[in-house]
Amino acid sequence: NPFDDPAGSGSESSPSTGAAELDSHNVLSVDRNASLTLGTDALIVLDEGLRHRRAAANCCGLVPQLGKTTRAIPFYNVLWAELNEFDVTIHYALSTGKKSCAVAYVNYNIGDKSLQTHAKRWVDRLLQRSYPPNTKRRKRIKVLINPFGGQGYAQKLWTREVEPLFAAAHCEVEVEKTAYRGHAVDIAEKMDVDVYDVVACASGDGLPYEVFNGLAKRENAVRALRKVAVAQIPCGSGNAMSLNLNGTDSPSLAALAIVKGIRIPLDLVAITQGSNKYYSFLTQAVGIIAESDLGTESLRWMGSFRFTWGILVRLLGQTLYPAEVSVVVESDDKHRIKEAYRHAVQESEAALAKELTQDDREEDHLLSGKDDDLPRLRYGTVQDDLHSDFQTRDMPTLGNFYVGNMCWVSPDAAFFATSLPSDGTVDMVNIDGLLPRSKSLQMLASAGDGGVIDVPEVSYRKVRAYRITPRVHQPPSQKRLRATFRQWLAGAGKQKEGLIAIDGERVPFEPFQAEVVPGLATVLSRRGAVYEFDGLKDLDRP
Ligand SMILES: Nc1ncnc2c1ncn2[C@@H]1O[C@H](COP(=O)(O)OP(=O)(O)OP(=O)(O)O)[C@@H](O)[C@H]1O
Secondary structure (H helix, E strand, C coil), X not given: CCCCCCCCCCCCCCCCCCHHHCCHHHEEEECCCEEEEECCCXXXXXCHHHHHHHHHCCHHHCCCCCCCCEEEEEHHHEEXXXXXXXXEEEEEEXXXXXXXXXXXXXXXXXXCHHHHHHHHHHHHHHHHHHCCCCECCCCEEEEEECCCCCCCCHHHHHHHHHHHHHHHCCCEEEEEECCCCCHHHHHHHHCCHHHCCEEEEEECCHHHHHHHHHHHHCCCHXXXXXXXXXXXXXXXXXXXXXXXXXXXXXXXXXXXXXHCCEEEEEEEEEEEECCEEEEECCEEEEEHHHHHHHCCHHHHHHCCHHHHHHHHHHHHCCCCCCEEEEEXXXXXXHHHHHHHHHHHHXXXXXXXXXXXXXXXXXXXXXXXXXXXXXXXXXXXXXXXXXXXXXXXXXXXXXXXXXXXXXXXXXXXXXXXXXXXXXCCCEEEEEEECCCCHHHHHHHHXXXXXXXXXXXXXXXXXXXXXXXXXXXXXXXXXXXXXXXXXXXXXXXXXXXXXXXXXXCCEEXXXXXXXXXXXXXXXXXXXXXXXXXXXXXXXXXXXX
């Protein structure tokens, strides 16, 4: 929690600032008998006046005075600091609830005029701690707002919760509202990528999907995808991108995470279907998940429960989604997959501690100007003969075909626990549709804590590419009436054909081929090269 107060609550004494760091360079004496100290992880404000101000707000002084004289502001929360003659002002993000923050500031005068040069250096040092070398300051952000995302509050959330944080962090911002479906594709295709560091989408996952695809359509696609980091200000009904990269679906906390975000590469999945090609960053689903997402429109009145309801009805009815599936498998050993994941987490944490990121490609690449075209797909397209690396299986009783490039698919489902932003693979889950109902329910429940991989009946693999040719299941004639009733109950009354969802968007019910293109895109992350998921830590340890 970025708002944990390292000073501890109610403490009267100075917090531990690390002896070595308590030298005079790190302390700035200001008037009102106060001082500002650069601690280990936080700025420490020591101010006798705080006690009085807090006491004044304390029930007219009727409660015993327990006010603190110190306040700790984590460097992560510091948005900006500046010195104006003899006036130092520090803007920071203050917690305003479990899931929100807002801009606050402290302002002090430097009474001792001889301290001005020291104060200048001190402010520089504070900014360096608040923006370590792997974090760009004053990001230039193109903000796209989907006025119809989620409940239609994106514009309001932007103005109230996000814009003030970006402004306080001295970000350069340009705002544009999307005016039609696919508008973000056009914007990303035509924008001047040299004047922005970030495209931040105040939306659900639909706009980031469009931005990746717009950038990929450009002549200099590779350069554009590396130059501009795509981020999400969660304002939609599905906000998986922000959950995975920033650990939150709160717009204000996500805004802080964007201000402090570290650039990392993200694998994209190139999908070819007929003569079409698109890029997926999140999930691909055929069958039950796609149907519960896209085929429950008539149940919108249920709110987000319609997804759970759609899945439950289909699971209990043992609905089948037969398909022929060909896969280039990287690993199908669950134990090894988990070990590799843990290793990647440790590596990422070590890199983060050294303030390194994996995204050291930018400068070399941008300077060289080479390889701007998208790489040729190693396994060709769905229209080509199948490459010899694929292993093919017909799956007449397939119940769930779900592939993910990110861990969280919703706030309560970490379906792909071992997925990593740029390991060159996606996580593939296949579940047989004839699984006993109790097992299916157990599997569904296990998604909450990332436990799907540990259900023995679930096939969980890391794959580099796959091709799927789905078919519509025809129930035997004596079961047709029951199947029709179930379809109605599940909210898919008039649906005639099967459904395929790529990042939650509907595509034609036709064969498609998918291939991971390693590290093609760039995103901002709070935690470095891993997603915001800790659930695997204790599972299955030897
Ligand atoms: N002005 C607009 N009018 C109509 N559609 C739009 C407009 N702007 C964006 N869109 C479309 O809205 C879709 C959904 O966007 P987004 O993901 O932001 O919202 P959501 O609420 O999470 O999505 P969903 O409607 O899938 O639940 C995108 O496909 C996008 O193209």
